[in-house]
């Protein structure tokens with residue numbers, strides 16, 4: 001410390017590390033990060049019991065966006081658990097609360113297969129564009145790429161090649177040959193082959209999509225991932241849809257959980273304290289049982 005110019009005679013009275021800090025239990029904020037008790041007051045960052053730069057920045061962004069939207073009387077902005085890690089972070093804080101500093105781990109997300117860094121633009125750029133943070137040109141570029149990705153996936157699925165075309169190629173690579181025709185998609189699923197390898201089997205003059213893909217490495221990368229891991233991604237998407245159905249059943253803000261004696265005592269206590277906004281959120285609170293959820297489901301549907 002004394003080697004720093006100006007601090008030659010400094011004396012350490014008390015080390016600054018292990019600074020103590022206090023926080024507000026985050027079940028007191030909504031998914032918009034607005035406090036439930038005081039309208040227009042938003043909490044973000046360490047005050048909600050998180051530790052870390054990214055956690056603070058992510059919450060600050062959401063609180064800021066929502067405060068601005070509220071002033072403009074626009075619809076609130078909430079990222080879902082399947083949209084982004086920020087969605088997981090805030091949902092975890094609001095529903096579970098936290099007894100020790102919370103840090104975001106990838107393992108906290110159940111839809112990790114969808115929350116990839118390679119597809120962040122495909123998941124989130126639309127929101128940035130809606131809020132005026134992304135230029136039109138950049139957004140349109142993404143939409144164009146999206147179109148190419150979708151067309152390419154169909155192309156991989158339906159384009160079938162004859163063994164006479166495939167086998168010499170496979171033999172050259174020392175890979176097992178095929179007896180019948182095979183689609184590009186099935187070939188690209190082989191761990192030894194890339195989407196680019198497979199495209200080389202085609203006459204680019206005959207199929208303009210080949211050059212379009214080869215000249216857009218980001219689109220090609222997405223096609224490769226989505227073709228190779230198609231089965232897993234599909235299963236995860238189905239799971240998201242199933243959970244979304246619960247997620248979208250809203251619970252009114254002033255709902256009196258205590259009035260439902262058929263809900264377990266622990267369930268009633270947790271629900272009244274945390275005040276979940278949706279049935280999905282309620283279902284993730286520890287202590288709230290599946291039978292508690294069915295009681296709520298029946299009532300809310302009515």
Ligand SMILES: Cc1cc2nc3c(=O)[nH]c(=O)nc-3n(C[C@H](O)[C@H](O)[C@H](O)COP(=O)(O)OP(=O)(O)OC[C@H]3O[C@@H](n4cnc5c(N)ncnc54)[C@H](O)[C@@H]3O)c2cc1C
Nearest residue numbers: 016017018019044045046047050051052053054055056057
């Ligand atoms: C020594 C140390 C090392 C760390 N290292 C890392 C690291 O390597 N990586 C990492 O990810 N995280 C690290 N962290 C954690 C990270 O710094 C914090 O989690 C993060 O900065 C919290 O951001 P925040 O905006 O919530 O709070 P803060 O950054 O604490 O901001 C709160 C602000 O509010 C102001 N304020 C307080 N009271 C009032 C008031 N009454 N009126 C007006 N203003 C007020 C404060 O002055 C402060 O500027 C470290 C923390 C410490 C202490």
